[in-house]
Structures are given as structure tokens and as C-alpha cells.
Amino acid sequence: MKKLITLVLLLASLTVLAQEKIPVTEADYGNNTVEMADRMRADGKIYVLVGIIGIIFTGITVYLVSTERKIAKIEKSITTQK
């Protein structure tokens, strides 16, 4: 619980970092003079990329979970040995 409170307070204090600001307005979202990956989105290929990164992340997570399970098993065998 103490750790949780510390974490929340830390995150709350992150917003205090602000300095001089240039506001980002709605106009920046519609500023078509700036080149963005619009064509990639039009072709739908960006979703492929999201899928690829998503799969990689899921893979890493599954690996981490299985590692943790293995360790849990070893922990169990050690405690039952005693």
C-alpha cells in the first residue's frame, strides 16, 4: 500500500515539470502542409505494422509469463524439500 501511494504521488508530481509552452491547437491536427504518413494509413498498411509490433510484444510477454511460471515451480519444489 505504501509503495502504491508513493507511486501515485510521484506520478502526480510529474505534471509540475512544465515550463514555457507553445500551445498545440486544433489547427495543428489539420495542418496538411506537414508531411505525415497519410498514404500508409490510406492503404491500411499502418494496421499491419500495429499488428507486427503487437505480436512481438505479446510474444515477449508470453515468454516472461512462462519464465515466471518455471521459477514458481522451482520455488515450490524448494519449499517442499525443506
Place this chain on the structure above:
Amino acid sequence: MRQSWWKILAVVLLLYTIVAGLLMDVPRLPILNETIRALHFHVTMWFGMILMLMVSVYYSFRYLRSNNLQHDDMAIEFTNAAILFGVLGITTGMLWAKFTWGDYWSGDPKQNASAIGLLMYFAYLILRNSLTDVQQRARIGAIYNIFAFAAFIPLIFVLPRLTDSLHPGNGGNPGFNAYDLDSKLRMVFYPAIIGWTLFGAWIATVRVRMRRVQRVLEDQLINS
């Protein structure tokens, strides 16, 4: 599956970060273009690193007060995960810099300072490995860790701000702090920080448990 809710939370937040971070509308700004999305990946590495180093320092203090090696396990493994994030942060930063600032390394004060900071933490690992006695290693490591953190914070948060830096929010460059005002970026950025930090903590705790199992096995070997 003891207390696994925060691990699930980490995965959910990170999947959200990947999908929303790559797909959501972002401000169309010159030079940055789509790379503004690196905010959710590169910048969060450093936030995660700092938060994990705080946890590590906390456990170093606790070790010094208790001489309990379990606390030292937490301190070293949270530092390890933090270093991993730091290395990923500096490499992703170099790639990002190449396409926005024009060079992988432009000697920017914050780049240099974070490189020095990482070297300090590499020294921490080497220092620990050069000591054979576990209690001595833990004690000296804990003291070094506390001082390294005390030097790391001004190095990356204070000194770059005193001079001109390419990094946003430093010197005459307001940069990304401008987007503080942008609630759409925040909607991904904050969950991303929490997600990456929890994911790092997960990696750290798995390795802590590995260390503890190893210790039990070594003790059994000595006692048998």
C-alpha cells in the same frame, strides 16, 4: 498467480499504448512528423528508468538499515531493469535524433549527461561483481547506488536545463513540454509511463525470485 493484477494491467496498458500510440491522431508538426509518436516509446523509457531507480534506492536504504539480503536483491534487480530501459532509451533516442536533429549524436548536453549516467550504472555492476563477499558487496553496492542516483538526477534533469539543449524543455527550447497542453497525447503518454514501468518492475521481480532460488540452492549445497 500471486498478485498478478498489476502484471495484467501492465500488458493491457502497453497494448493500448502500441495501438493508440501508433494510430491516434497526433499534431502535425514540422520536422517531427510522425516521429512525435516516439513520445510514447522513447520518453517513457526514461520515465520508467527513473521510477525503477527510485525503487532501487529505496531498497538500498532498507538494506543498509536491515542488512537483509532480500532487500539487496530488489535493489540490484531494479537497477538492472532500469539500466535495460536506459540503454533502450539512449539507442532509440539516437535513432530519433538522426531523423530530427540530423545526427545520431550531436553532443547535446542531455545526451552526454545520460551517457555519463549510464556509465555510472555500468560501474555499479562492475563494482558489485568485483566483490566476493555477499554482505560486503551488498553494503558497498547500496551506498554506491544511493550516491549514483543522487548524481544522476541533477545530471539529467538539472544540468541540461542550465544550458542550451536540443532536448525539449531545456534551455531556450520549450519543445515537448508544449504538448503538455495537448490532452490527446497525454491520454496515451501517461498510461504508457505506467505500463512500461510496471513491465520493467515485472522483469525485475522475476529476476529477484531467480536470485532467491539460487541463494537457497547454494545454501543447501554448503550445508549438505
